[in-house]
Amino acid sequence: MVYLRNIISIILALIVSLIISEILMRLTINHPVSNISKRMYGMLSDNKETELYYPNSRYWTIEDGYKINVTNNLGLTGNNVILNDTCKYIFIIGSSYAESRITRKDSVASSILQSKIGNDSKYQVINIGYSGLTPHDAIYRLNYYTKIFKPELIIYLMEGSTSKRIGKNILLDFSNINIETEKLLLRKYTDKIRAYSSLLNLLINSYVVSQKNTDPFIGDKRNMIDTMDFTDEVFICLKYLKDTYNNEFTIASIINSEKLNKQLKDFCNLNSIIMEYEILNKKEYKLNDIGHLNNKGNFLLGELYFNIFIKHTERHEKI
């Protein structure tokens, strides 16, 4: 009987100390809880998993120092999007350079584009960039989002290495892939707990960070891939996007190579795709010289997007 009472005392002590630690965490560090709302399949190629986030939810980033940012009303990066029947939507798609989770909401390139067009304009910019997104993934992600919003213009951002990370096996028939939520029960429950516990989310985040490969040579490898030629698969995917979305599909490039930008330009001219480039993927426009785009880089990228928007509008008016 004494033994049982002792066990109950210890369990109660654990629960009470967990509650006290959680309260302490919220009052002091206030690390955000996890903002993942769903894990989806079918939104990226090769059945890779995609995370969707809660609207207006806090999340932390670390590349530009420990910072807390907030998602917009769609759970994406950038400023809030006005949603009504008269709005025409502009999609920005690309890798983490386009998504830019490190950057404050109003400084993300997509928000700069929106402010240049006018925040209350009938054109509303939706940033659907996603970390590690390749042209092959773009096909799948656009397939998902074009079922929700009908875009007037799609700007695909090509930044360098990520744009080329495509396998040889390109599956373009995605009609049979079901978009479904995560089925692993354990993951489902840890996600739920992380969504309520700031303490647990902090512990998991720091564990993941400590496990990350921070080999400085990764930067060199990335630079090396940046200057490598495009593979045929890249052009197959871009052609597919053009054929699917016609004149709505355009390309912005910030690749740090005149040669590659010229290759891309030739391909775009041949296929009547509007394409603009400016070499922004370089030291002065990157965080810590080798990371993602800094505020200045995002601002200039916003201007590049705006040039594409103007060209697209002019072309549209001619037709």
Add this chain to the structure above:
Amino acid sequence: MKKYNLFIKYTLIFLILLIALILKSVSILVQNSNNPFIYINF
């Protein structure tokens, strides 16, 4: 009072352990602050 001793003792032990864990986690995040190779979605 004696029957609460064990509960208080373990609450304090767990609290100290958890706070140590929190401090360790924060120090990992601070150490990796400004690391350009860490782009995590959480």
